[in-house]
Amino acid sequence: MKIEHLNATFQPAKIGNPHGLQITYLKDNSTRNIFVYHEDGKEIVDWFNAIRAARFHYLQVAFPGASDSDLVPKLSRNYLKEGYMEKTGPKCPFLVQLAQSLAVLALMAQKPSVSNSPSPSGCSKCFETPGSCVVREKLFQCVIWHFLTPQQTEGFKKRWFTMDDRRLMYFKDPLDAFARGEVFIGSKENSYKVLEGLPPSTQGNHWQHGITIVTPDRKFLFACETEDDQLEWITTFQKVISRPMLPQEYAGVFPGEAGCQPWPRCVPGAGGDWGSGRRSLLFWWKPISNINLSWDWLGRPEE
Structure with a gap:
C-alpha cells in the first residue's frame, strides 16, 4: 500500500x-x-x-x-459526487467490434450493393459500391471505422457511480472492493462535453432523465432517476470538463499505471474466468499526439 x-x-x-x-x-x-x-x-x-x-x-x-x-x-480528497445511475454500452468493445468488422467483410463479399448501412460520410461509398477501385482503397478504413465505433450492445443497468477528480468509476454495489469500470473525463479543449438527454435511437432505459458524455472516441450514456439527480451530475461533469488539464494528466498514463498500451482489451480475472471476485479490467490511455485523451471502460459480462 x-x-x-x-x-x-x-x-x-x-x-x-x-x-x-x-x-x-x-x-x-x-x-x-x-x-x-x-x-x-x-x-x-x-x-x-x-x-x-x-x-x-x-x-x-x-x-x-x-x-x-x-x-x-x-493530503486527501473527497469525491465530487456519488450516486446511482443507469448505464449501457459495449460489454467488451474490442471483441464486439471485431465481430462486427468480420460481419461487414462477409456482407461485402456476398452482396455487390449494401444500402442503408450505418457509416460516416467518408465510408458510405464502401458499403454502396464495394467493387470500385476507389472503394478498395477505402475499404480498410471503413472496416477500421466499424471496428472502432462502439454500439449499444447491452441494456441499461443500475450501478453506483463515483466521480473521483477526473475519474468516473462505476460499481455494482457501493461497497465493492474494485470498480467494474472507469472513464477518464478530460477538458473541453480536448473535445469532451456533456449533453442533457440521450440519442433518439437509445432503448432500454427505465429512468427517463438521460445524460450523454461525449469523448474523442465515443459517447457514454447514462440515465438518472430524477431531474434533480440529472442536474447535479451534469453540473459536476461540466465543472470537470471546464477545468484545464494539468501537465501530469497530459502525460498519457494515470499515476501508477506505467507501460499502458494504446488499445483496450478484455482479460480474464484471477482464476482465469470472468466471474472472479476481483475486477477483470484493463484501461489504456491513447497517445496525446492524437489529442485522444479518452479512457475506455471494459467489463466482465454482468449478471
Whole structure:
C-alpha cells in the first residue's frame, strides 16, 4: 500500500456507521477500496489524521520546493459526487467490434450493393459500391471505422457511480472492493462535453432523465432517476470538463499505471474466468499526439 496513491475520506452514510472511513489505494494498477469503522469516533479520526500526516511527509520529500500551503490540499480528497445511475454500452468493445468488422467483410463479399448501412460520410461509398477501385482503397478504413465505433450492445443497468477528480468509476454495489469500470473525463479543449438527454435511437432505459458524455472516441450514456439527480451530475461533469488539464494528466498514463498500451482489451480475472471476485479490467490511455485523451471502460459480462 503505497503512500503515493493513498487516500482517505469519511463515508458515514455509505458505510452505515457515523465513524466510517473509506480508504483507497492502487493494487495491481487498479483502485482498491477498503471500508473501515470504529465505535470510538476519536480512533477513526486518529487514523484519518495519521494517513494525512504520512501523505504530507511523502509530498515534502517528493516536492521539496513546494510550500506547505500547496501540499495541504493534496493530503486527501473527497469525491465530487456519488450516486446511482443507469448505464449501457459495449460489454467488451474490442471483441464486439471485431465481430462486427468480420460481419461487414462477409456482407461485402456476398452482396455487390449494401444500402442503408450505418457509416460516416467518408465510408458510405464502401458499403454502396464495394467493387470500385476507389472503394478498395477505402475499404480498410471503413472496416477500421466499424471496428472502432462502439454500439449499444447491452441494456441499461443500475450501478453506483463515483466521480473521483477526473475519474468516473462505476460499481455494482457501493461497497465493492474494485470498480467494474472507469472513464477518464478530460477538458473541453480536448473535445469532451456533456449533453442533457440521450440519442433518439437509445432503448432500454427505465429512468427517463438521460445524460450523454461525449469523448474523442465515443459517447457514454447514462440515465438518472430524477431531474434533480440529472442536474447535479451534469453540473459536476461540466465543472470537470471546464477545468484545464494539468501537465501530469497530459502525460498519457494515470499515476501508477506505467507501460499502458494504446488499445483496450478484455482479460480474464484471477482464476482465469470472468466471474472472479476481483475486477477483470484493463484501461489504456491513447497517445496525446492524437489529442485522444479518452479512457475506455471494459467489463466482465454482468449478471
